Amino acid sequence: MDHDQTPGGVAFVRDDHAQFFYTIPDGWHRVTEETGGSGPTSAIASTDADDPDEQRKASVLAGVMRDLPGGSDDLAQAALFLARGWAQLSDSKANAVYSEETSRSFTIDGHPAATASLRADFPESDSGSLYLRMTIVEVVETYFSYLAGTAHPEAVDLRAAIDGVHQDLIVVMGS
Numbered sequence: 001m002d003h004d005q006t007p008g009g010v011a012f013v014r015d016d017h018a019q020f021f022y023t024i025p026d027g028w029h030r031v032t033e034e035t036g037g038s039g040p041t042s043a044i045a046s047t048d049a050d051d052p053d054e055q056r057k058a059s060v061l062a063g064v065m066r067d068l069p070g071g072s073d074d075l076a077q078a079a080l081f082l083a084r085g086w087a088q089l090s091d092s093k094a095n096a097v098y099s100e101e102t103s104r105s106f107t108i109d110g111h112p113a114a115t116a117s118l119r120a121d122f123p124e125s126d127s128g129s130l131y132l133r134m135t136i137v138e139v140v141e142t143y144f145s146y147l148a149g150t151a152h153p154e155a156v157d158l159r160a161a162i163d164g165v166h167q168d169l170i171v172v173m174g175s
Contacts, residue, residue: 017041018062018145019173020137025161031059040148044165046158058151058158060165065144068136075114075136076103083134086148087120094125109171113137117163119154129154135166139173 005011011024024030024044031043040061047057070081080103088096103116117133131154135147147169149162 015042015062019139021170023168060149076105079114079116083116091122091127094122096120
């Protein structure tokens, strides 16, 4: 994974595994491999791990998948299924109640893609709300990459930053 800046000063991540370029919002930082754990191939975050404002944080992660989740071959359904699963993982002890669910298919740089977003609330816990946006791209046939963004608690500025990263996503691998 690389972190770079355009001549115009826009910071971005180049993820060679996911085959994505994605922007880093102002004030956010790249999560290094040492702090990122295993699973995703790159990540950015709005806070540091030792940030005292742990109650307000957002992150975006990229990664790859061999198969679409949920047994579906429909990208929009798979993106929504994956978004629900990731949201539930944020508080696995409480059942998530989903609202504002949307999903749609489109193309990015000529590649089939879909995005889904939702708000998850956890009424049986003090977890609060969570905003999650998931984008899945078929980079080449049967090679899928994803971009997942979460904001906890769901906040307008964090949500806008995540949506901006997803809207500016570039696929760098040719078909």
